[in-house]
């Protein structure tokens with residue numbers, strides 16, 4: 619009987635596992651895939667999450683944060699306007715292939731019992747729990763589900779019975795002479811594409827990552843063709859990797875708990891990637907879920923009480939980010955006639971733009 623089983627070895631799951639293990643509780647971390655591997659992601663790691671990340675990584679891996687390209691500015695290319703917003707504190711651009719592997723290795727080095735290529739098939743009970751996997755059954759007093767936005771354990775919550783528009787995520791690396799040190803977001807009808815410099819094992823490159831409606835584009839060249847400035851810029855690029863893709867992308871209100879199981883990261887809720895806060899929310903919610911369980915492991919409170927604490931803390935500290943992000947998203951899909959004057963206003967009053975970005979942190 620483990621104190622906790624964490625499902626999913628992404629940023630949320632590893633943050634939870636490391637936090638539990640440091641408190642001396644017994645923990646089993648289960649991951650369906652293997653690391654290192656590429657994931658579709660803009661790889662914008664918000665500055666607000668860097669201190670927590672640095673505390674989670676072990677000493678061998680904090681170098682990743684030091685070597686990361688810093689992003690002190692965001693540029694929004696929309697309707698022929700460029701809106702520049704300072705990113706303060708500066709964000710870091712970190713390739714997920716390195717990032718997820720560093721967190722995984724740090725979990726292993728923190729004496730987390732960690733198994734890759736072990737897919738969780740079902741969870742039974744209300745505490746204790748029985749977790750059935752491709753590698754056998756395991757029991758635990760508590761379960762944290764950090765299996766991402768679209769796993770066999772979260773798809774039903776994400777889909778919610780409604781036929782959704784189909785959105786895709788696409789990513790690839792390119793070389794570009796002297797890339798600008800900014801996160802550049804190119805918006806077009808039916809999607810957007812982010813471009814930012816990234817350090818690829820010591821070599822400079824850029825990450826182009828798009829979120830697009832499936833009926834609008836299904837490849838990165840199709841995406842580049844949707845925005846004149848992006849098309850022009852992409853003519854100077856040489857591919858450095860094969861593209862990777864993911865689908866579907868479904869936004870929903872966060873749900874931090876389900877049947878006594880703590881949900882962390884994207885499995886609790888998927889925030890629109892353009893705010894660049896998904897990784898930060900993942901590590902913060904993973905750590906928070908683990909912290910809320912510690913008094914339960916010590917026998918001071920019941921599991922129900924620990925889950926309630928997590929739900930309340932999540933609603934107070936993390937849910938506001940989802941609300942601010944959906945307000946911003948609604949603004950971007952306003953009719954052009956309303957959007958253009960609004961953007962003009964924002965370019966003239968950068969403090970308002972900065973305030974809006976701050977609300978998504």
Ligand SMILES: Cc1cc2nc3c(=O)[nH]c(=O)nc-3n(C[C@H](O)[C@H](O)[C@H](O)COP(=O)(O)OP(=O)(O)OC[C@H]3O[C@@H](n4cnc5c(N)ncnc54)[C@H](O)[C@@H]3O)c2cc1C
Pocket residue numbers: 625626627628629630631648649650651658659660661662663664736737738739764765766767769770771786787788827828829864867882883884885891894895896897898900
């Ligand atoms: C197009 C796009 C661009 C993005 N850009 C950014 C960005 O620039 N900045 C940012 O902060 N965020 C961005 N995000 C969001 C970010 O990628 C996620 O928020 C983040 O990866 C969430 O981490 P997680 O640990 O919750 O989930 P994941 O990283 O998805 O990890 C979940 C893990 O669970 C494992 N798993 C799934 N099912 C099972 C199972 N049954 N058993 C065992 N293991 C299982 C998976 O293999 C996976 O490794 C972007 C997302 C998309 C789609």
